[in-house]
Amino acid sequence: MSEMFVTLGTWNWLIFGVILMALELLAPGVFLFWLGLAALLVGLLSFAIHPSWEMQILMFAIFAACAVPLWRRIARSSSAVSRSNPFLNRRADALVGRVFTLERPIIDGSGTVKIDDTVWRVAGPDTPAGSRVKIVQADGASLTVAAA
Template identity: 75%
Template sequence: MTDMFVSLGTWNWLIFGLILMGLELLTPGVFLFWLGLAAFLAGLLSFAFDPAWQTQILMFAVFAVAAVPLWRRMARAKPGAADSPFLNKRADALVGRVFTLEKPIVDGSGTVRIDDTIWRVTGPDAPAGSRVKVVKADGARLTVAAA
């Protein structure tokens, strides 16, 4: 076993890093990429100076442990940076828009047609054809006010 560690060379680390990065293509999660990067860095530093096998393993371990917080920081979502902030929140995208009532709001309940969908609305009583502004979305029910 010691002979295997003693024979660790720069090329072995580089190949190991490339293999781990290649395996990342087959498995989801981006975890193996960071381990591959750690092995690749250990190999590159082994080119610069010829460390003992213990130092090479220590370099790999340090790089692998340092990669975890770096990965978490990069993976953390940036607020407001989403391409589609209303994906799976279709009703929230309607807040602030103005529509025409299809059926009157009677006793606080009515309907409005938006594109190809009829939405239930709540708000102050208003006749059909009135313009209303969506002020709140709660599931499939919209709260409206006179526009």
């Protein structure tokens, strides 16, 4: 076993890093990526300074441990972006409370309203076309309206 560690070299770390990153593609979770990055860093540093096998393993451990706070910082900043636009993937929810003009009348509880370049199906009390309605609820692609 110790012979395996003694023979650790630059190429071993680079191959190990590439394998870990390839495994990340098969089992996404962003954990193996950082370990692969740590292995690649050890491999690249081994080209320059030729450390002992003990030092290589120590560098790998330090880089892998430093990757965790780095990943948390990156993940936190990306979640801040989603907090700045809470309706990013919920467009219909962003329409609640807004007032629009009916394109087609609401007859038997169903009609349409044009919002930007999209025609939305609306439900509500019978109302003639051209009337102003306020969106009170969004359920998927269907909007519930009331007279504005």
